[in-house]
Amino acid sequence: MIKLAWLNLQRNPYRAMSIVSSVFIAAFFCILFGSFKKGVLNSSADSILKISGGHIEIRSKSYSQTRSIDDIMCIDSAILDSISILPHVKRVLPTLRAYALISHSSSSSSRAVVLVGIDPESEKDRIRMVSEMVEGEWFSEFDRGVIIGENMRNLLNIGIGDTIAVMGVGYHGVSAVGLFPVQGVIGLPVATVDINSMFMTLSAAQELFQADDCYSEIYIMSDKLDKVEVIESFIQSDFSSDEYEIRDWKLLIDEHLVYFRITDAIGFIVMFFLYLLVGSNILGAVILMTKERKLEFSVLVSIGMPRDKLSRTMFYELIMVAFVGLILAVIVSLPIVYYFSNNPIPLYGEAAETLKKFFIYAEIYLSFDLSLFIEQFLIVFCICLAVIAYPVIIIQRLKVDEGLSKRES
Amino acid sequence: MNEVINNNRSIIVRTENLCKLFLNGKSEIKATDHVNLSITSGEFTAVVGPSGSGKTTLLNLIGGLATPSSGRVFVKGKDINQLKEKELVKFRLHNIGFVFQFLNLIPVLTVEENISFIMELQGTNKEQRNRRTAELLELIGMKDRARSRPYALSGGQKQRVAVARALASKPLFILADEPTANLDTEAAETLLNTMLLLNEKEKVTFLFSTHDPRVMNKARRLITLEDGRITKDETYVR
Ligand SMILES: Nc1ncnc2c1ncn2[C@@H]1O[C@H](COP(=O)(O)OP(=O)(O)OP(=O)(O)O)[C@@H](O)[C@H]1O
Ligand SMILES: [Mg+2]
Numbered sequence: 001m002i003k004l005a006w007l008n009l010q011r012n013p014y015r016a017m018s019i020v021s022s023v024f025i026a027a028f029f030c031i032l033f034g035s036f037k038k039g040v041l042n043s044s045a046d047s048i049l050k051i052s053g054g055h056i057e058i059r060s061k062s063y064s065q066t067r068s069i070d071d072i073m074c075i076d077s078a079i080l081d082s083i084s085i086l087p088h089v090k091r092v093l094p095t096l097r098a099y100a101l102i103s104h105s106s107s108s109s110s111r112a113v114v115l116v117g118i119d120p121e122s123e124k125d126r127i128r129m130v131s132e133m134v135e136g137e138w139f140s141e142f143d144r145g146v147i148i149g150e151n152m153r154n155l156l157n158i159g160i161g162d163t164i165a166v167m168g169v170g171y172h173g174v175s176a177v178g179l180f181p182v183q184g185v186i187g188l189p190v191a192t193v194d195i196n197s198m199f200m201t202l203s204a205a206q207e208l209f210q211a212d213d214c215y216s217e218i219y220i221m222s223d224k225l226d227k228v229e230v231i232e233s234f235i236q237s238d239f240s241s242d243e244y245e246i247r248d249w250k251l252l253i254d255e256h257l258v259y260f261r262i263t264d265a266i267g268f269i270v271m272f273f274l275y276l277l278v279g280s281n282i283l284g285a286v287i288l289m290t291k292e293r294k295l296e297f298s299v300l301v302s303i304g305m306p307r308d309k310l311s312r313t314m315f316y317e318l319i320m321v322a323f324v325g326l327i328l329a330v331i332v333s334l335p336i337v338y339y340f341s342n343n344p345i346p347l348y349g350e351a352a353e354t355l356k357k358f359f360i361y362a363e364i365y366l367s368f369d370l371s372l373f374i375e376q377f378l379i380v381f382c383i384c385l386a387v388i389a390y391p392v393i394i395i396q397r398l399k400v401d402e403g404l405s406k407r408e409s
Numbered sequence: 410m411n412e413v414i415n416n417n418r419s420i421i422v423r424t425e426n427l428c429k430l431f432l433n434g435k436s437e438i439k440a441t442d443h444v445n446l447s448i449t450s451g452e453f454t455a456v457v458g459p460s461g462s463g464k465t466t467l468l469n470l471i472g473g474l475a476t477p478s479s480g481r482v483f484v485k486g487k488d489i490n491q492l493k494e495k496e497l498v499k500f501r502l503h504n505i506g507f508v509f510q511f512l513n514l515i516p517v518l519t520v521e522e523n524i525s526f527i528m529e530l531q532g533t534n535k536e537q538r539n540r541r542t543a544e545l546l547e548l549i550g551m552k553d554r555a556r557s558r559p560y561a562l563s564g565g566q567k568q569r570v571a572v573a574r575a576l577a578s579k580p581l582f583i584l585a586d587e588p589t590a591n592l593d594t595e596a597a598e599t600l601l602n603t604m605l606l607l608n609e610k611e612k613v614t615f616l617f618s619t620h621d622p623r624v625m626n627k628a629r630r631l632i633t634l635e636d637g638r639i640t641k642d643e644t645y646v647r
Contacts, residue, residue, distance in 0.1 A: 004517075004526075011517040011558070295512050302474055302509075304502025304578070305530055306495065401475040404509060405465070 005316035009324075015289070016321045022285040023325025024332075026278030027380040031333045033274055034376045037267035038367035039341070041260060045253050053219030054093055055228045055249045058235070063216060064245050069098045069171055074214040079238055083220065086234050088227035091122050093219040096205045100168030100176065102198065104158050111156070113198045115166065117205020126221070127186070136160045136184030139201050145183030149194035153185045160185070164198075171211035178208050225249070279383045283390065286318065290391045297395055298403025311392045318391070322384035326377055334373070341368035421581050421614060422448035422471055427480035429466050429637075440466035442637035443480070448582065448616055453608045455628035456618040463637040464618035465586050471616070472505050472584045473497050485581065502530055506575030508585035508617075513571035514559040520570050521546065521555040527578045545573040548611075549603050565596025569603050576607065582614035589624050601627045 009016050062071040084092040096117035103110035118127075120139035134150050146164060153159070162182050170176035180200065188194035206212050220235070222228050228248050239246060253260070300310055345364045427444040430437050440463045448454060456464045469475040471482055473489045481488050484504060492500055501507075514523045521542050528538045546552045549569040559567055568588055575583045585604075589597035601624055607613045619625060633641035 004515075007517045296515070299507075299509060299512060300515070301498060302472070302501065303507050303527060303574070304498055304505075306498050308495075309530075399475075401469045404469075404474070 005313045005320065008313075008317050009320055015292075016317075016324070019282065019285045019289060019318070019321045020325040020328070022278075022282045023322050023380065023384060024329045026282055026383065027326045027329030027376060028333050029278060030271075030274060030376040030380055031329060031337065031373060032366075033271060034372050035333075035337045035341070035366040035368065036364070037264075037271065038369060038372055039365050040267070041263060042367050043364050044259070044263060045249070053095065053217060053252070054091070054221040055225070056220040056222070056232060056235070057247045057252055058218040058220070058239055059216065059245050059247075061243060061245050067099075069169065069209060069211070069216075070173075072096070072171070072211065072214045072216045073218075073244070074211070075218070077213060080218070083235055083238070086231055088222050088224055089220055089231055090223045091126070091221040093122055093126065093221065094119060094202060094215040095217045095219065096202060096209065096211065096214065097216040098168060098176075098205070098209055100166050102167075103165050104156055104162065106157055106162075110167075113152070114196050115168070115205060115208075116197055116199050117202040118199060119202045131186050131188045134185040134187050136182070138184060139199075141201070142203075143183060143201055144180065144204050145200070146180045147184040147186050147199040148182060149197055150185055150187045151195040152198070153182075155195065158182060166208065168209070170209040171214060174210045176209045180204075275379065275383060278380070279387065282384060283387045286387050286390055290394050294394075294398070294403045297398055298400040301395075301398060302400050302404065307395050307398070311395045314391045314395065315388055318384065318388045322381060322388075326380060326384075329380075330373055330377060337366050337368050340366040418449040418451060420447045421450050421485060422446075422616070423483040423486075424471065425481045425483070427467070427470055427482060428478045429463075429470060429475065430478040439463075439637045441470065441477075441634075444637070444639055446632060446639060446642070448614065450581070450614050451608070451612050452582075452630055453605065453615050453628055454617070454630040454632060455625055456616065456632045456634060457620070457625055458634035460620075462634040464634055466637070467634065468584050468586045468616065468618055472507060473501055502527070502578060504581045506578060506580035506583035508568065508571045508575050508583060508588045510587045510590050513574065514567060516559055519556050519558055520551065520562070523559070523570060524574050524577045527574055531578055541577060545577060548607065549573045563596065564592050565599055568592060568596075568600050572600070572604060572607070576611070576613060582616060585615065585617035587618055587620065589619060589621055594623065597621060597624060 058073075060071055060073040062068075063073065065071075080092050080094060083089060098115050099112060100115045101110045102113050120141055120143070124138055134153075136147070139145075139147065148156075148158075158164070160182055163179050164182060166176070166178050166180060168176040186199070188197070200208075206214065220231060222231055232246060232248060235246065297310060301307060342365070345366070424444050424446050427441050429440045431440055432438075442463075444467060456467060458464055466475065470477050471484075473482070473484075473492075476490055482490060484500075487500075489497060489500060507513075514520075515526065518526060524542045524545055525538045528541065533541075542555075543552070546555055549572065551566060551569060551573075554562065554566065554570075559570070562570065568591075571588070572583070572585075575585075588604075589600055592600060604613075604615055604617075605627060608615055617624075617628075625631060628645070630644045631641065632639055633643075
């Protein structure tokens, strides 16, 4: 009976067209959206990495537990230079991060913030990739001002040129006090970072905390995700595991897991409705075909074709149809997904602005992942299997005399 | 097992108070109303009557395509409505040939494949299938169209292939509901002649329904239905 199923397709391809196209559309959009969903997650992961540092983070072991400025690491700048010339290292980003209280004449209370000292040149691209200057200027090397997040500016009601008083505890207990002018306001895509962080140049921070050549974290950015482990193995000799803690992006991302869970859940819900939509589309096409062929089925059962056999024939036929649609969808979507995995999806106009405000990523790349193709292929295939139940049930229940009568058709 | 009447012809179909009711809104329609009839082997019988008189219903009941509201249908002495659905399909496959008014043939199969198909369902081996298919194509005079697909045939040719297909399974008898209804006069005549030829040469039993007076004229027995009842049952010697 496979033969008959095959002949049904081979000799009457037009009849199969509507089902093929519905399966094609289903698989095509599921693959695209699946890649999009995964791409959003990956892009978000990327953005988070960009905002939080890099692919590898080095800290001293004690600092990671105490977060005390006394436990930060002090390292010869030659070592940093040697890391930066390793293959696939894009950038080395030393950071000095410490808590401090700030106050401003416009408000009576003081506020605890995270003071982040960064290397203005290397950080320029990184931070600017995920955020925009709202006001003022980015640091140049010897600037002694601070840049604050948009939310903090609104909260404190201050502007460019206003002076902020900073009070903290420096390295080994020295007091760290200073006055810093606000030289810029930046819109950061992560709200909590935006409201709690205050940036200054690394040298200004080291000076304030009296911690020359000392860093709370060193981040390393790689140009390729899959080379991160190689870099890790290289730097292990300089940073022994007794003293230092080296974490790669997979561990770093863990901290943002809630965000990913939510994004994933939204994606899942959208995906679910997408499946529902494409599933009913396929079902519609199959119902139509079944209706059209009721007379044919009735004739076949009348002349003595067992219903089971006829059901099986239809099953084989529809499986083949589904495969054609699925394979076509893979063939067509492959280059599209590939293209948009290397080129960001262009976002224009207001929609783009809104997206940028609500989401963490600024650029979306589709994820080009073979397992994703296989996954969507299998899911749509399962949908097809479920849909095929319809003609099978119809054939089992078919009343041949009604199927044969003119009344029906 | 077979019931025997005079001149040694066996009764192959017998109905007993056959009734089929349809509900049409609130009113009940008696599509067949206590029909009692017997068909003996070798008959060439037409069921006639005005539209709505119950011809299709009667043939469907006899062919086991519908279940009666009451009464019984015996084929080869067997009450076919006692059979389970699966057994009934198998029973049809081996005992009853069908010719319908439209779409008889599987559109994707060629003429010879259509004829061969039913024997394949019966489990006949390929060699025998091919031999019988060739034989039947010869009989209906369509040897040259063996490889054609149904869409390429005229209505009359399609119906002749349908008759050959019905015959391929070597059934006890062939049921044909208005086999000529979609045909022009000439095609109808050719089809009837083919059927008559098969009846005479191969002793194939035919029970068919028709509107067409010219078709009726060829029948050897005319059963007239009116409102689901047999009002006339005449045998002719032609
Ligand atoms: N499925 C059904 N539901 C309701 N009524 C039906 C059904 N099938 C047949 N009937 C009714 O039963 C009666 C007999 O119908 P049937 O089709 O057997 O007549 P017929 O002699 O074959 O007519 P025609 O010459 O038009 O084919 C008609 O009144 C018809 O309306
Ligand atoms: Mg009728």
